[in-house]
Amino acid sequence: MKIVAVGINARYTHSCLACFYLRQEVEHHLPDAAVAIRQFTINDPPYEIVQQLADEPADYLFFSAVIWNSELLEHLIDDLLVVSNGPRIVVGGPQAEVIGIRCADRDRVCIFSGAIEAAGSDFYRDLRQKEVRGHYRAPSFHGAGRVLTSPYRPEDFAGPLANRAVYYESSRGCPFSCSYCLSSAEHGLYHKDLDQVRMELAAILVHRPKTLRFVDRTFNDRPQRALAIWRFLAEQDGPTLFHFELAPDRFTEEMFAFLETVEAGRFQFEIGLQSTNPSTLAAIRRPVDPETAAETIRRLRRLETIHLHVDLILGLPFESAATFARSINDAFAMEPHYIQMGLLKILPGTEMAATAPVHHYRFSPRPPYPVFANRWLDETALRALYRRGECLERFVNNRYFVALWRYLVAGGEDMAMFFRDLAKLFVRRVFSGAGTTQETLSILLFEHLYGRGDADLCRELLTYDWLRCGHRFLPDHLQQDVTLEELRDEMYRRLPAAIDGLFDRRGRSRFIKKQIFYRFSPQLLEQTGCSDPPDGALLCFLTQREERVFGLQKTVLLTISD
Incomplete structure (x- = not known):
């Protein structure tokens, strides 16, 4: 028997964990079956995907349906039923039943609900006999008495995982029951034994993946367990970046002490803030104290070694335009590296979907089910906030304007109002087709700040x-009376023969040629950490980068006397 497990990912660098779990379970129950993994992206031409799958000799095609790929999946299923009379199609994943409603009259489509690890013996019997029914429903994974193991094999890392992020579960389930999340429909938590986790991670890290993303819903729900895994990972050599989803109120002093020792660029934390409005947090059953979250995020930011990603969700219950603006300002005050303003999705099967009529939610009936309005935000208000979020995404979630944001936040700027006004310019210029390069964004900020x-x-x-990002030229809107080349020529004439720690007599010319020099005002130098700068001081932007999250160019203050 030949089965092809098909992953439709959001982008090429992603991988489909479900395909690997499927292969593991099928080959465990049906040792004679051969399972191949094929991965595509939502941006691949549907026609080409269909042609490649139609060429594949198989008895079954298995698909994992999630909100970001389910519309494409419906398209693919329609076409596959037209062009091929061969393989049965089995659809699993959180969107499987939605697809099943639309494919209910098709004999060759089977819907599998639940975790593949909990599939009953009748499912594998029917697979073997090639007599699968139209629908199977597995019991809860937590009640199935199964042990969760890593589904990867050594050959995967040169095959379907080559140049892709690796996803790993050390636990399954979530301690929270947020009303908008599919996890709210599940009950129970499963944690792998720590020795098993260490063994599985060691087997993965031998292959030196670029990124390993823990898909645990709340990785630090057991702080001591999380700390033990962090300690193990910190001991491993290699280039791998480790990504975790964390709750801000489940950090201990021991965890903070350890994180101070972690090498820059190894850990990335995604912290679900969602909102700082108490009424909203209570309504969605997210019992996290905003002040505790703020203190945690500020302490982590001060380390400057861990990339911090904070989420806000637009459209939650009891969140008005005013309270959401406060959430934006609160998030900026915490100083994470990345602020994502996600749009609420009313997912089928969640409590939010069941109560949507009560709160007058209007949302798309098609994936990913985005919200258009509710009783607190009409369509116009939500649209304006959404565009503000798109503007914030482009300007903040990079390393382009780190010093500017720090200055504005420290000075008490109302960042929600700042981006409300910037979004008006952004929508006119960017949504009309202009690109969003660093230069374009810098020009828009320059215009917005003018006056x-x-x-x-x-x-x-x-x-x-701009210069901290490593550029060796200035765009037109940032040009000064003296050019960078003229400043370099001045350095040839005026720098001493040697400066300890920078260059000696023999290396002087090469040093001046390779660095960038700029003469800033004393006020700017003070804003960037140079207290009481002497007259004649200027900044030298070195070719080396800081060993911090953003990896910006190092700078040194030079004093040139006559």
């Missing part, structure tokens, strides 16, 4: 941020 009392300082901050 403020601190406009000159903001322009210098834009220049500082």
Whole structure:
């Protein structure tokens, strides 16, 4: 028997964990079966995907249906039923039943509900006999008495996992029951034994993946267990970045002490803030104290070694335009590296879907089921907030304007209002087709900041941020009277023969040629950490990068005397 497990990922660098679990379970129950894994993306041409799958000799095609690929999956199923009379199609995953409703009259489509690890013996019997029914429903994984093991094999890392992120579960389930999340429909938590986790991770890390993403819903629900895994990972050599989803109220002092020792660029934390409005948090059953979350995120940011990603969700119950603006300002005050303003999706099977009529939710009936309005936000208000979030995404979630944001937040800027006004310019210019390169975004900020009392300082901050990103030229809107080349020529004439720690007599010319020099105002130098800068001081942007999250160019203050 030949089975092809098909993953339709959001992008090429992703991988489909469900395909590997499926292979493991099928070959355990049906040792004579051969399972091949094929992966595509939602951006691949449907026609080409169908042609490749139609060419594949198989008895069954298995698909994993999730909200971001289910519409494409319906398209593929329709076409596969037209072009091929061979394989049966089996659809699993959280969107399987939705697809099943639309495919209910098709004899060759089978819907599998639940975790494949909990599938009953009748399912494998029917597979073997090639007599699968139209629908199977597995019991809860937590009640099936199964042990969860890593589904990967050594050959996967040169095959279907080559150049892709690796996904790994050390636990399954979630301690929270957020009303908008599919996890709210599940009950129970399963944690792998720590020795098993260490063994499985060691087997993966031998292959030196670029990224390993833990898919545990709340990785630190047991803080001591999380700390033990972190300690193991920190001991491993290699280039791998480890990504975790964490609850901000489940950090201990021991965890903070350990994280101070972690090498920069190894850990990435995604922290689900969602909102800082108490009424909203209570309504969605997310019992996290905003002040505790804020203190946790600030402490982690001060380490400057862990990439911090904070989520807000637009459209939650009891969240008005005013309370959501406060959530934005609160998130900025915590100073994470990345703020994502996600849009609420009303997912089938969740409590939120059941109560949507009560709160007058209007949302798309098609995946990913985005919200358009509710009783607290009409369509116009939600649209404006959504565009504000798109604007924030482009300007903040990169390393382009680090010093500018720090200056504005430290000065008490209302960041929600700042991005409300910037979004008006952003929508006119970017949504009409202009790109969002760093230069384009810098020009838009320059125009937006023009006319403020601190406009000159903001322009210098834009220049500082630009050069810290490693550029060796200045765009037109940041040009000064003296060019970078003229400043370099001045350095040839005025720098001493040697400066300890930077260059000696023999290396002087090469040093000057390779670095970038810029003369900033004392006010800018103070904003960037140079207290009481002397007259004649200027900044040198070195070719080396900081060993911090953003990896910005190192700088050194030079004093040139006559």
